[in-house]
Amino acid sequence: MLITLIISSLLSHPHKISALNENEGEHLFIKNCAGCHINGGNIIRRNKTLKIKDLKRNGLDSTERIAEIAREGIGSMDGYKEVLGEKGDQLVANWILKQAQKAWIQG
Secondary structure (H helix, E strand, C coil): HHHHHHHHHHHHHHHHHHHHHHHHHHHHHHHHHCCCCCCHHCCCCCCCCHHHHHHHHHHCCHHHHHHHHHHHHHCCCCEEEEEEEHHHHHHHHHHHHHHHHHHCCCC
């Protein structure tokens, strides 16, 4: 019964679902990406950051492209399909693009 109430509450308040997805995207990023991409940087390749100017320059300024790289990898970066789980690539990509658009300034 409690589960039914929670699901009903979330369905009647779609912004809560969005917040949950954003929190999950942030959690996945912290757990799997932040080691190399702290605050959107890149400790291995300086010009391959997650900052909006680098994403645009490298043709990666869409959630689809970011999700593809998170899932499949690129260059020396391995893919994280297995650890991100189903739709995890999309959640983390949405979160990354939002952070890039805010210049990685929290709040």
